[in-house]
Amino acid sequence: MHFSRSHAVFQSCPAYSRLGVRACAIVAIITIWQASVGRTEPGTTIGSADLPPVQWLAGVALDTALQRPIGLNWDGVQLRQGIQNLSRAQRVAIVLDRRIDAERKVDFKIQNTPLETLLRTLATQLNLEISRIGPVVYIGPASTAERLRTVSELWKQEATKLPADVRSRLFQTTLSQWGDLAEPRRILKDLLSNAEISLPEIDKQIPHDLWPAARWPAMPLCDRLLLIVSQFDRHLAITENGSLALVPFPTNAVLERKYPLAAFKSDLATIQAQVSRATFETKGNQLIVTGLAEDHDLIQSFLTGKKSTPQATSGGTSVYSLNTSASVQRLLDQLGKLLNLTIELDEDAIRNAGISLDQEVKVSVKKVTVSELFKAVLSPAKLTFEIKDSTVIVRPMSASKP
Numbered sequence: 001m002h003f004s005r006s007h008a009v010f011q012s013c014p015a016y017s018r019l020g021v022r023a024c025a026i027v028a029i030i031t032i033w034q035a036s037v038g039r040t041e042p043g044t045t046i047g048s049a050d051l052p053p054v055q056w057l058a059g060v061a062l063d064t065a066l067q068r069p070i071g072l073n074w075d076g077v078q079l080r081q082g083i084q085n086l087s088r089a090q091r092v093a094i095v096l097d098r099r100i101d102a103e104r105k106v107d108f109k110i111q112n113t114p115l116e117t118l119l120r121t122l123a124t125q126l127n128l129e130i131s132r133i134g135p136v137v138y139i140g141p142a143s144t145a146e147r148l149r150t151v152s153e154l155w156k157q158e159a160t161k162l163p164a165d166v167r168s169r170l171f172q173t174t175l176s177q178w179g180d181l182a183e184p185r186r187i188l189k190d191l192l193s194n195a196e197i198s199l200p201e202i203d204k205q206i207p208h209d210l211w212p213a214a215r216w217p218a219m220p221l222c223d224r225l226l227l228i229v230s231q232f233d234r235h236l237a238i239t240e241n242g243s244l245a246l247v248p249f250p251t252n253a254v255l256e257r258k259y260p261l262a263a264f265k266s267d268l269a270t271i272q273a274q275v276s277r278a279t280f281e282t283k284g285n286q287l288i289v290t291g292l293a294e295d296h297d298l299i300q301s302f303l304t305g306k307k308s309t310p311q312a313t314s315g316g317t318s319v320y321s322l323n324t325s326a327s328v329q330r331l332l333d334q335l336g337k338l339l340n341l342t343i344e345l346d347e348d349a350i351r352n353a354g355i356s357l358d359q360e361v362k363v364s365v366k367k368v369t370v371s372e373l374f375k376a377v378l379s380p381a382k383l384t385f386e387i388k389d390s391t392v393i394v395r396p397m398s399a400s401k402p
Contacts, residue, residue, distance in 0.1 A: 057091055058135040058217065065092050066137075070118065071111035079106050079126075090115055093217050097140030098209065098231040100128065109366055110320055120338030124331070125324045133227065135217040142330075143251060144230055149293040150253045151235060152226055158238050159222055169195040169221065176216040176224055184209050184228055195221055197244065199236070205246045206232050257296055259287045263303055271302055273391070274342050320373050323364045328381045329357040332394065335377065339370060341387075346395035353396035355381060 057065055070090065074082050080102035087094060092115065096102060108125060110118055116130075119137060123130045129145035131138045133152050138145060159170050172195070178187055185206040192199050206229065216224060225236055230249055237247045261282060264271060268287070272280055275298050278291025289299060324331075336343040350357070361380040365373060374385050374392060386393045 057093070062092060062135060065090060066116040067114045069112045069114055071113065072108055072118065072122075074106055074108040076105045076107060078102075079104050082106060082108070093136045094119075095136050095138045095140075095227060097128075097138070097144065099141060100126075100139070107323055111367070113320070117338050120334070121320055121322065124326075124334040124338060125322050127324060127326055127330075129334070129337075133223050134219045136219065136223075136227065138227070140231070144233070144249060147250065147253045147292070148226075148230060150255055151230070151250060152223060153255055153293050154250075154253055155222055155226060155236060156220075161238060162242065166197060169197060171220045171222060173218050173220050175218050176214075178211070178214055180213045181210045182213075184211055184232075187211070188225065188228055191221065191224060199244045199246065201246055205234055254290050255293055255296060256288060256290045259289060259299065259303070261285050261287045267302070271299060273344070274298055274302075276342070320365075320368055320370070322373065322376070325360055325362045327358050327360050328377065328383070331361070331363070331377045332357070335374065336392070340390070342391045344391050344393045346393065349395050350383070353382070353398055355383065355396055357381075 068090075072082075072086065079100070080096070083094060083096060083102075106122075106126070108122055110121060113121070116137075119130050119139065123139050123145075127142075128139055129142045131140075131145040131148040133149055138148055140148075156171075159167055162170070176187075176191065185202050185208070188199070188202055188206065216227075222236075229236060229246060233249045234246045235249045237245050239245050262285065264287065268280075275289075275291060275295045278289050278295040281288040281290075289296065326334075332343050332345075335341070345357075359381055361377060363376050365376045368376065371387065374387075378385055378394065382397050383394055384397045385395070
């Protein structure tokens, strides 16, 4: 197996079929200019890292890059190669989960679309999702991506319970790099050894795998550890005696945060509609919200006055291409996320019409508008829709408004 190496990209590759080793994929890209990320210590090197030094886009500079409109025109492009090319061109760090088939050929055409929306659209087509931890955009299975940032936040909260010296090492921001054919469990051991932190059962819980040479951007050790072990469906927890342990990745992780109720004024119903996955509880003069980290991002955006509705891009109307098979519910969830739209279901009418949102539909469209995209998803299920501002109302065709 040949590992493609570029000064601006790293990627864990698909498995060697003869060895029965699963793929892992991590693509990283470097910034044209460096955002302020604070002081960092020298990076951790594992093996012979022969990739040239890099600088990483982070903070506001990364936010700006993710909102910059671009286009892609993939026709049977190998996923790994396509991501590598996108990486070099846009210089934003991307992690492809090791469980993804990075050798697959992909047709994907999209124009004049913000990079973050583009990545969400691509992930949806591949039945995947995206998440973001610090300077890294992660693409992987929905079961991991949906909760990854929430797990990261909870993990950092847990880490504050550790002794001060251990805590400071876990939160130390450094670069990491390793050479070709590095074993992820050896990477873990060396990262932990350099920080003088013990983690038992790595060999037992992390199977053998081989990763190509890589350079990771500067981020806290706790996040670097999570980005590795989550690809093996694992997470880090603190035991009763205060030590670290590998545990199954949590599938129901949520964050609870309190907000001043007065800050929402008369707009609470609007927020609840936009953050439909979260639960809301009023207690005295506080609003207690339990949900994912991204749910709390939406609430903070609302409170700080940032626009949360889709923004028109310069140079014309955005168009989308999608070629996938998935349940109607999953596709609606994904489209709502990537287009920043609220999906409102007429559940009674849908149920009375005998329509199941769990039914699978096949969608294959190229260069279509948002309306055409929703039509392609909903028509096979005998559903229709109406777009009002930033809300998409879905109902059965039989219940369409005259």
